[in-house]
Amino acid sequence: MSLPTRPSYDLVVVGSGPTGSTYVREICERHPTARVLLLDAGPRLTDRPGAHVKNIPDPDERARAQRAAEGPGPAGRPGTRLLGTPDLPAAAVSTNVGGMGAHWTGACPRPGDGERIGFIPADEMEADLTRAEELLHxxxxxxxxxxxxxxxxxxxxxxxxxxxxxxxxxxxxxxxxxxxxxxxxxxSGTDVVLGPAAHDERVDIADRCLCLRVVMDGDTAAGVVVRDLVTGEETGVAARAVVVAADALRTPQLLYASGVRPPALGRYLNDQxxxxxxxxxxxxxxxxxxxxxxxxxxxxxxxxxxxxxxxxxxxxxxxxxxxxxxxxxxxxxxxxxxxxxxxxxxxxxxxxAKDITPDDRVEFSDTETDVHGLPGLRVHYxxxxxxxxxxxxxxxxxxxxxxxxxxxxxxxxxxxxAGSSLHYQGTTRMSPADDGTGVCDSHSRVWNTRGLWVAGNNVIPTATACNPTLTSVALAVRGARALLDHLRTTAERARTTDPTGVRTR
Structure with missing residues (x-):
């Protein structure tokens, strides 16, 4: 499908890679009535949404799927498009249902020593890493x-x-x-992360559907504005919560376009x-x-x-x-x-492990735009x-x-x-306090907002050297628990408020 079929959802997830799909899976399994919209600007490459393209037996079909994920512009590694950023010349992205999870090499080591996030309790992180291993098989x-x-x-x-x-x-x-x-x-592709949620009637997966901005009602995420990239039609979709999981370069770009601009947005870029x-x-x-x-x-x-x-x-x-x-x-x-x-x-x-500094960053323009009309970006690294x-x-x-x-x-x-690792991190990093060094808290909630989460390798705040996907999926598992509480709380508030906005009990 392209444009969403419903005017409103409980949850909208922007980006269908491993972490965005983790939020979909965890919410669907734990919330019996939640309606979820999963958006991706790229096409669906396989019958099973998000399946790994290396599992396609026919080499010609596999190559076609990889080219479809690259989109316009110079190709990088199969399935990726180079961004053309001089300071990070090998930087590349995939644009397809399943994100980079449809192309990756599957390495899932656990972080150790200084790679660990010190302000997350170790026992909680161990449990979330174990759940991430289950989701990724x-x-x-x-x-x-x-x-x-x-x-x-x-x-x-x-x-x-x-x-x-x-x-x-x-x-x-x-x-x-x-x-x-x-x-x-x-x-394992992103299809194994989605699991039963990929075929749940409560979940809509909209491919070739670009999110232009998160709609903010004051400090609260109220939905998204999306464009059908086939027809050009745009529409607004209401939501009680939004997760932006559009990778380490496009997630901060979308927050910037939405007017959500904490001091650390785009900074602390880490490419191993x-x-x-x-x-x-x-x-x-x-x-x-x-x-x-x-x-x-x-x-x-x-x-x-x-x-x-x-x-x-x-x-x-x-x-x-x-x-x-x-x-x-x-x-x-x-x-x-x-x-x-x-x-x-x-x-x-x-x-x-990179020497992380705030000067390594993605900078966004107020005057120049990319091909989709989103703020132009420049990498300093x-x-x-x-x-x-x-x-x-x-x-x-x-x-x-x-x-x-x-x-x-x-x-x-x-x-x-630089950029060859494809392990970009830190641009919406978490921090233990709202002190200007982080974009979100330890549960991936964007500071000073309600109903807005970020996900992906970009939330990892530490100088990791290991492959980051397992860690970012574990952090999505952690964030999904807080999101579930948010959905339950807002649903309860809605049930106990009459149409005039007065609490009834």
Whole structure:
């Protein structure tokens, strides 16, 4: 569907990625009558809304779905469009039902040490992370039987595990994958987060429907104004609550367009510097495992793991997060002409924790607009001296890890252009108090408003190095509890108020 079919809803969610869909799922499961509208400016790519495009068996159909998610403009990684921001040259977005959850690599590590959010009670966060793992179908052992998996982990463990606590040693990467009846695995897309809510008659999913602004009645979110991108028609939709989950660049843009402009809006932008390196496993290791196929996807879309995906966790003493995977399953492509069987090639990606500053920001214009008429944006971003020092440490660490795993395929490890991680965070960050350093509270409610929530990696306030999706989904689970209380409270207030606005009991 395009424009919403109802004039009002209990909840409108802008953005259908993993976190926006978490709010839909949690509210539908816990509120028996809530009517929910889920908006996305992009098209629906698959029959199951938000399904992972890598699960599409036919390569031509898969490529068409990825192109549809890119929209107009220069393409980035398959399924993404480059924004063309000089300070963050690799910055890219996906515009489709399911958001980046229809394209991601599924890595779901738990944050540790300084990555954790200190003002959220640890027991509450642990419970929310567990719920997030359930929603995403996270499995830490899905690829344990991959031919090279244990060999890779043993080599990494011998290098880095000494002195680490047990829960921060080299391990299989927890992955969002869905087991099929035949025992094979497929990548979890946003469809698994939505679950039954995708087909609930109380939920409307409007694709190719752009939210132009959140309607504010004083300090209270009262609905949204949306445009059908096919017909150009615009309409207003009333709501008792609005969640904006439109990614770390477009969420602050929409708040700005709506006149919601707290001092921290768009600031504290965090893109994790990413260093990559490629090695081939030693010949004797390859010879010992004849199961190499050179494929990572079977003819019916199932994953064919080779070296699996291994994880070198972040610690405060080791302020980067390592993701080690067969390179043909990596978002960084294998160069042609290497003469090496793809299954024997391992890619190492080290993500650094950024030195977060308010000067790294997305700035919005009052005079220039984008193609949709929303405020034009400009990114200000740089690596500080502290960042450059950590990047050099990470280069040495990933070179040592590569040498431990195999034989380097190329020269020194390479720092990818800023924005390559696609892990943008912080632009609507939470804070323990309304002190100007945050946009929302620890339950993702926008400060000094009622009925307005934000969601996504952009609410994470800490300098993380690990993949952020699990954390942002856990924070959405937390926020959904507060939202549920809001819906129940406002419903009770409506039941006990007569049409003149006087309380009846």
């Amino acid at each position: 996270v499995d830490p052992h899905a690829f344990d039987a991959a031919p090279f998996a244990q060999e890779v982990r043993d080599r990494l463990s011998a290098l880095v595990d000494a002195g680490r606590p047990a829960h921060r040693r080299v391990a299989p990467m927890p992955l969002a994958v869905t087991a099929r009846p035949d025992g094979a695995h497929a990548w 510097p990413q260093i990559v390196h490629a090695v081939r496993l030693p010949d004797e290791v390859v010879a010992a495992h004849r199961a190499v196929t050179g494929r990572t996807r079977d003819e019916d879309g199932a994953i064919v793991p080779q070296s699996g995906v291994s994880w070198v966790p972040y610690t405060d003493a080791h302020p980067f997060h390592g993701q080690v995977m067969q390179l043909d399953a990596s978002p960084v492509p294998l160069a042609e002409g290497t003469g090496v069987a793809p299954g024997a090639v391992v890619g190492l990606g080290w993500f650094c 740089r690596h500080t001296d502290a960042d450059l020092a950590v990047i050099e440490r990470a280069k040495r660490a990933v070179a040592e890890a590569g040498a431990a795993v195999g034989v380097p395929l190329d020269g020194s490890p390479v720092l990818l252009p």
